[in-house]
Amino acid sequence: MATAPAFTPHAPLEGSARVWGTIALSAATFMNVLDSSIANVSLPAISGDLGVSSTQGTWVITSFAVANAIAVPLTGWLTQRFGQVRLFMTSVLLFIISSWLCGLAPNMTTLIAFRALQGFVAGPMIPLSQTLLLASYPRAMAGLAMAMWAMTTLVAPVMGPLLGGWITDNISWPWIFYINIPVGILAATITWAIYRKRDTPTKSLPIDSVGLALLVLWVGSLQLMLDKGKELDWFHSGEVIAMAVAAVVGFAFFIAWELTEEHPVVDLSLFKRRNFWSGAVATAVGYGLFFGNVVLLPLWLQQYMGYTATQAGIVLAPVGLLAIVLSPMVGLTVGKIDPRRYVTFSFLVFALVLWMRSRFSTQADIATILVPTIIQGVAMAFFFIPLVTITLSGLTPDRIPAASGLSNFLRITAGAMGTSIVTTVWDNRATVHHAQLSESINNGNAAAMSTISNLTSSGFSTDQVLAQINRMIDQQAFMLASNDVFYASAVLFVMLIPLVWLSRPARGGGNADAAAGAH
Numbered sequence: 001m002a003t004a005p006a007f008t009p010h011a012p013l014e015g016s017a018r019v020w021g022t023i024a025l026s027a028a029t030f031m032n033v034l035d036s037s038i039a040n041v042s043l044p045a046i047s048g049d050l051g052v053s054s055t056q057g058t059w060v061i062t063s064f065a066v067a068n069a070i071a072v073p074l075t076g077w078l079t080q081r082f083g084q085v086r087l088f089m090t091s092v093l094l095f096i097i098s099s100w101l102c103g104l105a106p107n108m109t110t111l112i113a114f115r116a117l118q119g120f121v122a123g124p125m126i127p128l129s130q131t132l133l134l135a136s137y138p139r140a141m142a143g144l145a146m147a148m149w150a151m152t153t154l155v156a157p158v159m160g161p162l163l164g165g166w167i168t169d170n171i172s173w174p175w176i177f178y179i180n181i182p183v184g185i186l187a188a189t190i191t192w193a194i195y196r197k198r199d200t201p202t203k204s205l206p207i208d209s210v211g212l213a214l215l216v217l218w219v220g221s222l223q224l225m226l227d228k229g230k231e232l233d234w235f236h237s238g239e240v241i242a243m244a245v246a247a248v249v250g251f252a253f254f255i256a257w258e259l260t261e262e263h264p265v266v267d268l269s270l271f272k273r274r275n276f277w278s279g280a281v282a283t284a285v286g287y288g289l290f291f292g293n294v295v296l297l298p299l300w301l302q303q304y305m306g307y308t309a310t311q312a313g314i315v316l317a318p319v320g321l322l323a324i325v326l327s328p329m330v331g332l333t334v335g336k337i338d339p340r341r342y343v344t345f346s347f348l349v350f351a352l353v354l355w356m357r358s359r360f361s362t363q364a365d366i367a368t369i370l371v372p373t374i375i376q377g378v379a380m381a382f383f384f385i386p387l388v389t390i391t392l393s394g395l396t397p398d399r400i401p402a403a404s405g406l407s408n409f410l411r412i413t414a415g416a417m418g419t420s421i422v423t424t425v426w427d428n429r430a431t432v433h434h435a436q437l438s439e440s441i442n443n444g445n446a447a448a449m450s451t452i453s454n455l456t457s458s459g460f461s462t463d464q465v466l467a468q469i470n471r472m473i474d475q476q477a478f479m480l481a482s483n484d485v486f487y488a489s490a491v492l493f494v495m496l497i498p499l500v501w502l503s504r505p506a507r508g509g510g511n512a513d514a515a516a517g518a519h
Contacts, residue, residue, distance in 0.1 A: 010198045012138045017194055021136050024190035025129040026152040028092050030159075031183045032125050033152070035099070035118065036064065036415075037160030038176045041298045041312045042168040049173065050108040058423050059227055061295060063112045064119035065416035066223045070216055071123020072412065073266050073405045077207060078124055083199040088128040089192055094121035096184035103174035127404060132195060150327050150385070155320060161298065165313025211258050211265040218250030219413060226420035230427055266409070267402040278503040279391030280407040282496055286347065286383065288414035289489045292422030293354065294319075296485060299423070301369070304478045305362070315369050322377030330385050339386035343500045346382035347493045353379060354490035358483045362475055393505040422485055429481035430474075437473045 012018070039046070039060050047057030078087050098118035105111035133149055167175045225243040232240050258264040270276045298312040307315070330342060356372040391407050392400055451472075455465045 010135060012136060018136055020190050021194045022133065022148060024187045024194065025133050025136075026149065027183055028088075028125055028187040028191070029129045029149065029152045030156045031180050031187065032095070032122050033156035034160050034163070035122070035177075035180065036061075036068075037156070037294070038164040039064075040295055041161045041165040041302070041309045041316070042173045042176055043295075043299065044302045045168045045173050045309060046111070047108075050111065052108045056108060056231070058295065058419055059108070059112045060115055062223060062227060062416040062419050063116040064122075065412050065419070066219060067116040067119030068123055069409050069412035069416065070219055071120045072127065072408045073215070074212070075124040075127045075405055076402060077205060077263075077265070079128070079200065080203055080205050083202050084128055084131060085191070085195045085199040087124050088132060088195075089188060091121055091123070091125045091128070092184055092188045092191070095125065096181050096188070099177045099180035099184070103177040105174075127408070132191075132198075135198070150331065151324060155324065159317075161313035161316035162310075163313070165309035165311070168309040170310075206263050208258075208261050208263055208265040211254065211261055214250055214254035214257060215265060218247050218254055221246035221250060223416055223420065226417060226424070230424045266406055267399075270399070270403050270406055273394065275393050275503045275505055276391055276395070276403060276407075278499055279387055279393075280410050282343065282499045283384075283387045283391065283407060284410040284414035285496055286350070286387075286493065287411045288418030288421075289492055290350065290380075290383075290418075291415040292418030293357075293486065293489055295419045296422050296426060296482065297357075300426075300478060300482045304475045305364075311366070315366060315373060318370060318374045319376050319380065322374065323380040324377075326378060326381035327385065330381050334386050334389050339389045339505055340500050340503065342382045342386035343390070344497050346379045346386070347497050347500075349375065349379035349382070351490040351493040354486045354493065358487035358490065360479065360483065360486075362479050387500075390500070390503045390505045393503075422489075425488075426478070426481050426485050429484045430477045433477035433480040434473055437476055441469065441473075 043057040043060065046060060047053060075087075082090070095118060098114055098121055101114040102111060102118060105114055130149060163179070164176050167173070167179070221243045225240055225247060228243070229237075229240050234240055235244070255268065258266055258268045294316070298307075298309075298316060301307040301312045301315060302309065334342065353372040353376045356375075360369065388407075392403055395403055452465055452469065455468055456462075460468065
């Protein structure tokens with residue numbers, strides 16, 4: 001990736017300018033990260049209102065994530081073309097407009113298109129908020145700057161489900177997008193006032209348009225295949241086969257092109273470094289598992305456990321509490337303690353949390369469901385910072401933006417795929433369990449006969465009795481399917497641990513520059 005022209009860095013900000021600058025950049029980051037989780041608990045309401053299935057509703061999440069993933073690697077090129085501050089401001093303003101359009105969407109197709117636009121324009125926002133924040137603080141305070149930035153990205157996923165649930169239950173779902181407008185305007189106004197004279201120099205660079213087109217082709221085709229597969233009965237459908245072929249062929253051409261291009265949109269030579277590929281793959285798979293389960297839990301609670309969106313938000317919210325408390329400690333000690341130990345601990349805690357969830361039954365109360373969520377905060381605190389340290393260790397400063405962009409691309413793409421794969425497996429396992437449970441409803445089953453007898457004596461017709469029994473079987477089937485997904489995810493987290501130990505991070509690698517790729 002081409003390097004920016006040499007220029008004298010701006011002096012760090014002082015006093016109130018630094019405080020307001022930090023608040024404005026954090027508000028923009030908060031708004032962006034919030035939007036990746038705020039829709040999770042609102043999916044049933046959005047799907048119902050727009051007349052689509054909950055499975056199609058997950059496109060609201062995956063369309064944002066895929067477009068966001070494609071935009072992230074372009075940040076380096078766009079920064080050199082337009083300047084950091086100008087690009088950041090443009091990203092924030094376009095995010096406000098696309099949020100407004102999402103709220104106005106009259107149907108699911110339009111909403112998905114506007115969510116994809118929102119994800120794409122949001123791409124440069126997070127990397128540039130980190131870059132501008134680091135430039136606002138003296139080098140000695142870089143650790144503090146990144147700790148404050150990390151707090152924002154941990155608080156937002158906590159607030160997302162709570163805020164999304166409350167807005168959906170008490171106002172209406174379009175307002176989960178409209179709330180970005182005042183926050184975005186405030187962030188943009190303060191940022192422009194403080195940073196407009198601190199822009200970086202620009203230069204005209206060739207864009208790797210072929211590489212970008214191939215990236216969009218294979219990532220888009222793969223995600224469409226995963227999203228539509230269940231609906232179209234997978235490889236029995238010509239459409240799914242066509243998308244699979246496009247993904248494979250597009251990926252092969254993308255690799256060949258990027259390895260020979262002078263200004264590649266993605267610097268694939270980074271994969272020659274053991275620390276980079278082991279750290280980036282562990283981050284991507286771990287995040288995909290985590291995010292898939294974060295989407296599954298509120299879907300199960302609302303559709304089969306009778307929870308409102310607000311109640312589902314309350315159950316998910318405490319996930320960030322321990323993460324917020326422990327993250328500064330992890331940031332301060334990761335340079336002294338082997339980051340591989342921290343990541344191993346994180347994966348074991350994730351596995352424990354998911355194993356606990358795999359023991360849930362339809363009788364599980366809020367307290368039972370809350371305990372694993374609270375513990376999960378510990379795993380989150382030890383997840384991002386040590387993995388970033390491993391991924392970026394040993395890289396020269398000029399390669400860190402490209403490495404950060406590529407690892408973020410892998411992570412966000414894995415999150416979108418995790419959502420599709422988890423919901424697909426969940427549906428498939430529920431179908432299997434439903435068939436097995438239905439077989440047990442016969443004259444030899446005393447409990448089933450007793451339930452039918454009680455319903456009949458309560459005045460239900462035969463059709464109503466069967467519908468009631470089917471509803472009970474559905475609830476059990478989807479609960480057992482959830483248990484299967486949670487258990488399999490726990491096993492996969494344990495299996496990821498050896499991958500982390502393939503890396504050889506240098507001691508003291510947890511510098512602030514490396515931390516700048518944190519999310």
